[in-house]
Amino acid sequence: MHPAPSVIIFTTLSGLGFGLLFFLGLGLPAVSGWVAFVFFAIAYGLSVGGLMASTFHLGHPERAMKAFTQWRSSWLSREGWCAVLALVLMGLYAIGTVFFGQRWGVFGILGALLSLATVFTTSMIYTQLRTIPRWNMKLTPVMFLSFSLAGGALLAGQTRVALPLLLIAALVQILYWRQGDRALAASGTDLGTATGLGARGRVRAFEPPHTGTNYLLREFVHVVGRKHAEKLRLISFVLAFFVPVVFLLLPFNHFVALLAVLSHLAGIATSRWLFFAQAEHVVGLYYGKR
Amino acid sequence: MTQLPQSTERKMGLVIDLDTCVGCHACVISCKGWNTENYGAPLSDQDAYGADPSGTFLNRVHSYEVQPAEGPAQLIHFPKSCLHCEDAPCVTVCPTGASYKRVEDGIVLVNESDCIGCGLCAWSCPYGARELDQAEGVMKKCTLCVDRIYNENLPEVDRIPSCVRTCPAGARHFGDLGDPHSDVSKLVAERGGMDLMPEMGTKPVNKYLPPRPKDKIEDQIDILAPLLAPVAEEPKGFLGWLDKTLEKL
Numbered sequence: 001m002h003p004a005p006s007v008i009i010f011t012t013l014s015g016l017g018f019g020l021l022f023f024l025g026l027g028l029p030a031v032s033g034w035v036a037f038v039f040f041a042i043a044y045g046l047s048v049g050g051l052m053a054s055t056f057h058l059g060h061p062e063r064a065m066k067a068f069t070q071w072r073s074s075w076l077s078r079e080g081w082c083a084v085l086a087l088v089l090m091g092l093y094a095i096g097t098v099f100f101g102q103r104w105g106v107f108g109i110l111g112a113l114l115s116l117a118t119v120f121t122t123s124m125i126y127t128q129l130r131t132i133p134r135w136n137m138k139l140t141p142v143m144f145l146s147f148s149l150a151g152g153a154l155l156a157g158q159t160r161v162a163l164p165l166l167l168i169a170a171l172v173q174i175l176y177w178r179q180g181d182r183a184l185a186a187s188g189t190d191l192g193t194a195t196g197l198g199a200r201g202r203v204r205a206f207e208p209p210h211t212g213t214n215y216l217l218r219e220f221v222h223v224v225g226r227k228h229a230e231k232l233r234l235i236s237f238v239l240a241f242f243v244p245v246v247f248l249l250l251p252f253n254h255f256v257a258l259l260a261v262l263s264h265l266a267g268i269a270t271s272r273w274l275f276f277a278q279a280e281h282v283v284g285l286y287y288g289k290r
Numbered sequence: 291m292t293q294l295p296q297s298t299e300r301k302m303g304l305v306i307d308l309d310t311c312v313g314c315h316a317c318v319i320s321c322k323g324w325n326t327e328n329y330g331a332p333l334s335d336q337d338a339y340g341a342d343p344s345g346t347f348l349n350r351v352h353s354y355e356v357q358p359a360e361g362p363a364q365l366i367h368f369p370k371s372c373l374h375c376e377d378a379p380c381v382t383v384c385p386t387g388a389s390y391k392r393v394e395d396g397i398v399l400v401n402e403s404d405c406i407g408c409g410l411c412a413w414s415c416p417y418g419a420r421e422l423d424q425a426e427g428v429m430k431k432c433t434l435c436v437d438r439i440y441n442e443n444l445p446e447v448d449r450i451p452s453c454v455r456t457c458p459a460g461a462r463h464f465g466d467l468g469d470p471h472s473d474v475s476k477l478v479a480e481r482g483g484m485d486l487m488p489e490m491g492t493k494p495v496n497k498y499l500p501p502r503p504k505d506k507i508e509d510q511i512d513i514l515a516p517l518l519a520p521v522a523e524e525p526k527g528f529l530g531w532l533d534k535t536l537e538k539l
Contacts, residue, residue, distance in 0.1 A: 001413075057408070057409070058406050058407050058408055058427075059405070059406065059407015059408075059409075059422060059423075059426070059427025059428055059429075060405065060406045060407050060427050060428065061406070063386065063404070063405075063406045064406055066385075066386035066387070066388075066404055066406060067385035067386050067406060067408075068385075069385075069386060069387050070384060070385050070386060070387050072293055073293045073294075073381075073382040073383075073384075074382065074383055074384055074385040075383070076383065076385035076408065076410055077385035077386075080385065125383075125410065128383065128414075129379075129383075129413055129414055130379070130414075130416070130490055130491070131379075131413065131414060131415065131416045131490070132413070187489070188489050189416075189487055189489060189490070191354075193486075193487050193488070193489060194416075194486060194487055195354055195366075195368060195486070196484040196485070196486055196498055196500065197308075197354065197356050197366060197500070197501075200356050200358060200364075200500075200501075201356045201357045201358035201359060201363075201364075202356070202357045203354050203355070203356050204354065204355045204356075204357070205352065205353075205354060206353045206354055206355040206365060207352070207353035208352065209315075209318070209347075209350035209351050209352050209370075210344075210347075210350070212342060212343050212344050213342070213344050214344050214345070214347070214350075214421070215344070215346065215412075215421040215422055215424070216412075216418040216421065219409065219412065219413075219422075220413075220418070281413070282416050282487065282490075283415070283416060283417065283418035286352055286370065286417075286418060287352075
């Protein structure tokens with residue numbers, strides 16, 4: 001898949017933002033006044049900023065409101081609802097903590113659950129696609145949720161929770177890569193089933209429909225060199241999990257915490273780039289590109 | 291509404307004969323022509339006369355080589371457009387309701403004024419049947435020429451999809467695949483019509499007729515060959531002399 005910056009920015013930032021909102025909603029940390037304001041400003045900056053970025057790749061962003069209509073069938077529509085409800089409830093909760101010094105627990109807990117639901121619905125947009133075997137796995141939502149929770153805990157300064165969550169996310173990441181690398185072969189889809197000619201012999205793409213490129217090739221056929229991908233995996237793993245874990249084990253200080261968060265963010269963004277760039281859409285088979 | 295209908299009254303679709311298709315791309319051109327000038331936004335081209343041309347097409351013809359375990363390879367031309375699936379994933383993923391499947395004839399269409407151009411329907415299609423038009427920012431796909439097949443302003447002979455009307459080889463057939471007695475259904479039954487990527491669970495309406503097995507060349511190429519055998523084995527006269535002389539050189 002074409003790794004569009006808008007979707008990478010969106011899923012990375014909003015995943016982190018909604019993760020932070022989850023912990024804030026549970027009262028971890030139980031902040032009020034200016035401190036609460038700063039925490040909520042960061043959380044809203046990330047989640048809303050991410051959502052805004054996601055509209056950049058739309059052909060008609062001015063019609064985005066129509067996307068709320070099909071929640072019965074569409075995960076993208078459900079994501080829109082969850083995001084708006086989570087942001088509204090958490091907004092009410094934030095007003096309580098920032099201006100009245102009070103914790104309106106109902107809003108907080110509902111908002112926290114909806115924040116997680118938003119991350120889950122985002123992941124389901126990708127997971128539901130049978131056309132992309134690497135995404136069509138149970139591990140995809142597990143990965144999105146574990147990243148969001150680990151990043152949220154890190155950003156919320158919940159050192160004790162963040163450490164195990166980071167380790168879990170790291171494990172999920174390794175499992176996702178392992179299973180993902182075998183997903184296309186395991187799906188059973190190849191040029192033989194794509195053309196229905198597989199039983200007759202070995203099928204080879206002889207001539208593409210056009211000498212030039214097209215939308216399908218630009219959008220769905222992005223080939224990353226294997227060596228390149230392995231290096232990026234290592235970089236992403238070290239930045240997203242290893243560095244933050246080491247920093248968390250050091251005595252706490254705000255500068256180190258900031259470095260841990262930035263390192264985690266850079267690592268998750270790299271992992272998300274690979275999530276898109278390495279995903280093989282089966283339409284590439286028709287072009288002999290798999 | 292992007293929920294799929296439980297069932298459709300008819301299942302209008304195409305039957306494409308891979309045995310007959312000659313790979314001339316006439317269907318590609320006629321499709322582009324008709325659909326640029328009629329229903330919905332035109333199918334735009336980018337840099338059409340420049341170094342890197344590309345454009346929106348609803349129908350594309352691939353060519354594949356099939357190499358059997360024994361015998362010569364076979365070249366198969368392979369037109370591909372929307373298969374108007376019964377379980378169309380492109381319909382259910384749409385967040386706005388722009389993408390829908392018609393109850394009356396099963397045609398999958400896009401309401402372009404509702405399309406936000408998110409591209410998710412194209413992601414969900416295993417066949418590459420949907421392309422986001424780069425000029426218009428909306429999703430384009432085969433309409434089964436919905437503006438031809440019911441169009442009473444056209445002569446009756448033209449009330450079929452443009453690609454079917456154009457095909458000079460007669461490799462494309464149009465009809466109701468939900469009716470077991472229709473010509474297309476009979477053709478599918480007779481020739482063993484097949485689905486593309488059945489494992490995707492999309493239940494395509496369009497069917498492909500597999501190429502017929504090729505004739506086998508045994509010992510004798512032509513039954514007339516014995517009658518055409520040369521009568522004179524050894525050249526005589528002037529030719530005989532020439533033959534001998536040339537061999538001596």
